[in-house]
Amino acid sequence: MTPFKLTDELLEQIKQLIADNDTQELRSMMQEFHYADVAEIANELSVEEATYLIKLLDSETTSDVLTEMDEDVREAVLNNLSAKEIAEELEELDTDDAADIVGELPKEIVQEVISEIEDREHAKDIVDLLRYDENSAGGLMAKELVKVNENWTVLNCVGEMRKQAENVTRVHSIYVVDDEGKLKGRLSLKDLLTASTKTHIRDIYIPKVDSVNVNEKPEEVAKIMQKYDLEAIPVVDEIGRLVGRITIDDIVDVIKEEADKDYQMAAGISQDVEADDSIWELTRARLPWLILGLLGGLGAAAIMGGFEEMISQHAILFFFTPLIAAMAGNVGVQSSAIIVQGLANDDLKGSIGNRLVKEMLLALLNGLILAVLLLLFTWVWKGTFNTAVAISLSLVVVIVVAGLVGTFIPLFLHKRNIDPAIATGPFITTSNDIFGILIYFWIAKLILGI
CATH class of the missing domain: 1.25.60.10 (MgtE N-terminal domain-like)
Incomplete structure (x- = not known):
């Protein structure tokens, strides 16, 4: 086709x-x-x-x-x-x-x-x-489903299922309930077909069945269905009564919407918008983070202004400022993106402390490798060893701090029930730019003795 x-x-x-x-x-x-x-x-x-x-x-x-x-x-x-x-x-x-x-x-x-x-x-x-x-x-759920009573016989069950199936597009599962409508389990079609017509459903149903509460968040439902490879999952109310089911097509929509939202937040868009929305709607979605970026840039400029004398004596420091800021932002976004992805997939294990230590060691290793390359380049280019050391050491510290910030902030937001995806965009980039420039000039001042 x-x-x-x-x-x-x-x-x-x-x-x-x-x-x-x-x-x-x-x-x-x-x-x-x-x-x-x-x-x-x-x-x-x-x-x-x-x-x-x-x-x-x-x-x-x-x-x-x-x-x-x-x-x-x-x-x-x-x-x-x-x-x-x-x-x-x-x-x-x-x-x-x-x-x-x-x-x-x-x-x-x-x-x-x-x-x-x-x-x-x-x-x-x-x-x-x-x-x-x-x-x-x-x-998210639909009311259409096939359910049978545990006290029915197989013969009665088949007749009732035929009536219910008329309103169901696809029968993923047959659910078993008691006289009060509480979910008891599921029924295998094979067991139904091979059992005697006089057999009661309570004697052949499978008591183990995954279900979710009506108040469960769609994202949590998606995780359960993904983990157990379910095409549909029953939904129960506060007292365990079967009230509906959620099918995989609805969950795919949830996953797509969540991915779109996280992508937009990571790009610095504060609300759900599409390319065809009005200019005013797009402006409202983008402007808050652009203002944050502006404030961050003003903060970085103010920090550099405090080191004006040192920059005038070592102009080379000024040339490497964009590199330091860019590396801080990139490392922070990389770290936060991995953490946000792990939180979304429920893959993160262990304590926050262990996660921070691991990220610090990873950032330190990457920072040392990059610093050696930067040291050789700067030394050969300008021939000033102390300046090259100051810039390279600053890069190591900036990368380590950016990695820790990028790891800690999404974990902290998640603990406070705030969407951690907000940490993967301009928020992390701007904060790490400011920290990076401050650390850069402070270390340079210590080493160069100004």
Whole structure:
């Protein structure tokens, strides 16, 4: 199968079909595309054109397309649909996707949309999901699943499973509950098929099953599913009742969103933005860290001003200032990036003290190697041994301090329940620039005796 590629020619052809109101040709063309490809097309159309395309398709396809569209485009399209039209799309979606869309609607029309959903059980499940924090397992889960009672016989169980499976896109697992709805375990399809029809489920189910609480953070759910290679995981409430399940496709979205957020924070962007956002939104996201960088630069300039006499006597020190600042920033970012990655993957073991000692030894080894190279270069270039020693020794100390700062800050933030990804960007770079320049000139002053 050839991967879909949205070309300018194809987009213009679709726009022309919309302009000509050629519904038959347009509908025939859309049937050849995957719903994710249709969503990609809709994202590039105007709101009116995207709305036209959405109304043209059948409800089942439209509902899938809506889940794949960019949030801002979807919001604009939904504003052009009636409450009844939105309800028809929601009925085709799993409850978790439906709840996500309802959560984006203006509050004044939510009740109207819910009342238009004909499947009242589906509507009840959507409303139930809306009460959970979106940044929790409850806000991520879907209600569709297959569960059986431990007191049922195999014969009864099969009949009930057939009814439930009609509303489930894919059956990853069969969960077993007691009379109060509490999760007891899972049922192997093989055991179900090979057991006597009179056998009770309690005699054949597997009691060991991984689950998460409704209040668990999505990032923690992702770690559990990744660790145990799960395609789906059941969600229980505060008293252990089975209330839903989270599937791997939802977790992939969580991992992508978390990676995007961490990448932006590491780059010095303080809020979630995209390239197509307005100039004002992009400015608000970037400006705070740029101001921090400006303050850091002013601080470094003030430090250098305090050593003005020494710089005037040894001008070569000035030439190496960018090198010292750059090495401090680079080492700090490297150290913090490794720690943040380890925290995200839950791979860090041992105490903070041991981690700092290890990082100090690593930074010392790297610093000594780089310092030797710098010493030889400076000595050959300028022929002043004391100056070369001062610059090289400063580099070693700066690298060690930068490594410790880059290690300690994300660990400290993590202990305070602050996202440590904030430490991998301008925060570390700016702080290490200031520390690096201060250490550089202070050591040079001691060695050169000024």
